[in-house]
Amino acid sequence: MANGLRAVIDVDGLDEVITRLRVQGFSTIGPTCRDGAIVYDEIEATGELPRGWADDQDAGTYRLVRRDDEALFGYAVGPHSWKQYLHPPGELLFEVRRDGGGFVIEERPEPKSRYAFIGVRACELAAIGVQDRVLVESEHPAGGYSVRRGEAFLLAVDCGEPGGSCFCVSMGTGPGVSSGFDLALTELMSGEHRFLVRVGSDAGAAVLGEVASREATGEDLAEARRVVEMAGARMGRHLDTDGLPVLLAENLEHPRWDDVARRCLTCTNCTLVCPTCFCSTVEDLTTLDGQRAQRWQRWDSCFTLGFSELHGSPVRHSTRGRYRQWLTHKLGTWWEQFGESGCVGCGRCITWCPVGIDMTAEVAALRRPGVDASANPEEVR
Amino acid sequence: MVPTRYRVATKRQELTDTWTLGLEPVDEPLEPWSPGQFNMLWAFGVGEVAISISGSEDDTLLHTVRRVGAGTEAVCALAEGEMLGLRGPFGSRWRTVEARGKDVVILAGGIGLAPLRPAIRQLLLDRGSYGRISILVGARHPEDLLFVEEMSRWAESPGVDVEITVDTASSGWSGHVGVVTSLMDRVEIDGSSVHGFACGPEVMMRFAAKALTDRGVAPTAIDVSLERNMKCAIAQCGHCQLGPTFVCRDGPVLDYATAQPLMMVRER
Numbered sequence A: 001m002a003n004g005l006r007a008v009i010d011v012d013g014l015d016e017v018i019t020r021l022r023v024q025g026f027s028t029i030g031p032t033c034r035d036g037a038i039v040y041d042e043i044e045a046t047g048e049l050p051r052g053w054a055d056d057q058d059a060g061t062y063r064l065v066r067r068d069d070e071a072l073f074g075y076a077v078g079p080h081s082w083k084q085y086l087h088p089p090g091e092l093l094f095e096v097r098r099d100g101g102g103f104v105i106e107e108r109p110e111p112k113s114r115y116a117f118i119g120v121r122a123c124e125l126a127a128i129g130v131q132d133r134v135l136v137e138s139e140h141p142a143g144g145y146s147v148r149r150g151e152a153f154l155l156a157v158d159c160g161e162p163g164g165s166c167f168c169v170s171m172g173t174g175p176g177v178s179s180g181f182d183l184a185l186t187e188l189m190s191g192e193h194r195f196l197v198r199v200g201s202d203a204g205a206a207v208l209g210e211v212a213s214r215e216a217t218g219e220d221l222a223e224a225r226r227v228v229e230m231a232g233a234r235m236g237r238h239l240d241t242d243g244l245p246v247l248l249a250e251n252l253e254h255p256r257w258d259d260v261a262r263r264c265l266t267c268t269n270c271t272l273v274c275p276t277c278f279c280s281t282v283e284d285l286t287t288l289d290g291q292r293a294q295r296w297q298r299w300d301s302c303f304t305l306g307f308s309e310l311h312g313s314p315v316r317h318s319t320r321g322r323y324r325q326w327l328t329h330k331l332g333t334w335w336e337q338f339g340e341s342g343c344v345g346c347g348r349c350i351t352w353c354p355v356g357i358d359m360t361a362e363v364a365a366l367r368r369p370g371v372d373a374s375a376n377p378e379e380v381r
Numbered sequence B: 001m002v003p004t005r006y007r008v009a010t011k012r013q014e015l016t017d018t019w020t021l022g023l024e025p026v027d028e029p030l031e032p033w034s035p036g037q038f039n040m041l042w043a044f045g046v047g048e049v050a051i052s053i054s055g056s057e058d059d060t061l062l063h064t065v066r067r068v069g070a071g072t073e074a075v076c077a078l079a080e081g082e083m084l085g086l087r088g089p090f091g092s093r094w095r096t097v098e099a100r101g102k103d104v105v106i107l108a109g110g111i112g113l114a115p116l117r118p119a120i121r122q123l124l125l126d127r128g129s130y131g132r133i134s135i136l137v138g139a140r141h142p143e144d145l146l147f148v149e150e151m152s153r154w155a156e157s158p159g160v161d162v163e164i165t166v167d168t169a170s171s172g173w174s175g176h177v178g179v180v181t182s183l184m185d186r187v188e189i190d191g192s193s194v195h196g197f198a199c200g201p202e203v204m205m206r207f208a209a210k211a212l213t214d215r216g217v218a219p220t221a222i223d224v225s226l227e228r229n230m231k232c233a234i235a236q237c238g239h240c241q242l243g244p245t246f247v248c249r250d251g252p253v254l255d256y257a258t259a260q261p262l263m264m265v266r267e268r
């Protein structure tokens, strides 16, 4: 296996990589500009990448801005994440047809595509790993996700331009890509516009082998290190993770939850943009004649009122209860469930919150002692 | 997430709004189950509901279902011979094996007797392994009492006490009136050698567990069965989370030492 091999390609080389992947039958999905944001969509060539664009991100703010160079990956993550493809918003689970007094369950149609993801960031590789733990490394692996995940080709890219909401360094997930990819790029802009390529799998080596490349020089490697180091030093945000699960568990009645509840609109944006949020619900559809039924899985959010419905009323009826569930799950109970954090520090939930709620600020506030108002057992539902 | 086809082999009305369905496999049967576990019952085109297994007869799985909404209504409306989809069995079991050598106190409220019934049947089949068995059952009204005939058979077994109470008596009721925990006065127990099992509404289970711990039963020796909204039953939809617990996978049966701190936080 040629893992760890390094080579250098230019922009034409990257085009060639995309072409090779398409020839192999992959749908190549990558970042592209649409409606004032960088989103993921099918792309066929580097010409469709957001060349020369950067993004200006902060709590509740996202704006595309021009770069003074022609970088193809000179921005952070946008509102989309790869979960849209691996764990899509809607997925047909099965279809059923009436048959005499009973019914026949029909095979679920084959999951459609073999995906090659172009430009997967370090935090996103970590997020895919987090979803793997939930959906694949389970006693009952999720069928569709497992197939798509197993087939996916991951072309990663180191971050050179972190966004104002990013805190991957705090979460230990980025900005450099370290494992879990087929090929990884570092975009180098000094002198010739080129990419240092690292090989992470046999599939990656095979693709690289079909493309014109040259050996990496010491100068290429040094510049790549500098790009990642500088990105790491320019994180937009910081989250103090020290003892976080315990801090959250011990502060379930902290007054800050009431404070954030006054601001949160329970719009669900944060859970929809989050690359690790996996919650789903199911929906049954029937044809008008009642002869066929389909069962669909759809994204759901712990911010909806119906999410915790029990005996005609929700367990988490207040915004406070729902925001607390989200944050304590992400940063706290996820550890007990899966041995890791449920947050990878991508910053999407901060940027896309319409009222600019910032989880790093909420945690900082929770670290300040609040009045202890332990639950009165008699008031518990 | 794809169910297995089962057919309604028997249907028995227990109460005005509650039926016990005996389900037999149309295709390959599901894996063997243990008392305390539940299945997801899918009604054609309507939806899926989590229902505990309330017993079995040969290959026929019993589920006792109370009609409360669209999903349970569709399941309760199925006639003998009709089909439904089943997934399971899911979740944890009652710790009947671990309770061997001890006295047993069981507290059931309302439909909560249904998930406990297979555990009670198991205890009685293995009667010699346990000390005294006290079965305390509560319902709102006399006409809401489940499995009345079977309870009287249980009461005939040596060393088995069955005590029944209702919240509100109606004419003709000469039995006990009061909440189920008030029946605790009728059982003599040595808390250090008791295993407790409780199933019913969450408040009832909290009081049941308190009544037991007040008598010296360790929280670790009490089993409760929790209910949460469930969509997948395989720890993937997120709905049933209660703190770090996926109730569908780690529960529904939890020991009270684990469950208590989770149950004590509002909106957890």
Ligand SMILES: Cc1cc2nc3c(=O)[nH]c(=O)nc-3n(C[C@H](O)[C@H](O)[C@H](O)COP(=O)(O)OP(=O)(O)OC[C@H]3O[C@@H](n4cnc5c(N)ncnc54)[C@H](O)[C@@H]3O)c2cc1C
Binding pocket: A309, A310, A311, A312, B038, B047, B048, B049, B050, B051, B052, B053, B064, B065, B066, B067, B068, B069, B070, B071, B072, B073, B111, B114, B115, B226, B227, B228, B229, B230, B252
């Ligand atoms: C582990 C477990 C075991 C159960 N065992 C039994 C049993 O043996 N017999 C029995 O009659 N009922 C049992 N229930 C409760 C049963 O699942 C609910 O009554 C049923 O889901 C309600 O669905 P519905 O569509 O009829 O009602 P609706 O009120 O229309 O339901 C609306 C939504 O809320 C959810 N929901 C509402 N109430 C509950 C609830 N109590 N538990 C879980 N989800 C709920 C449903 O999934 C549905 O999505 C059990 C629940 C759990 C979690």
Ligand code: SF4
Binding pocket: A270, A273, A274, A275, A276, A277, A330, A342, A343, A344, A345, A346, A347, A348, A349, A350
């Ligand atoms: S919680 Fe926020 S910062 Fe963390 S992974 Fe999800 S969207 Fe990104």
Ligand code: SF4
Binding pocket: A263, A264, A265, A266, A267, A268, A269, A270, A271, A303, A349, A352, A353, A354, A355, A356, A357
């Ligand atoms: S935290 Fe922000 S994005 Fe999330 S539900 Fe509340 S208002 Fe919406």
Ligand code: FES
Binding pocket: B229, B230, B231, B232, B233, B234, B235, B236, B237, B238, B239, B240, B241, B246, B247, B248, B249
């Ligand atoms: S029911 Fe889906 S996670 Fe438990």
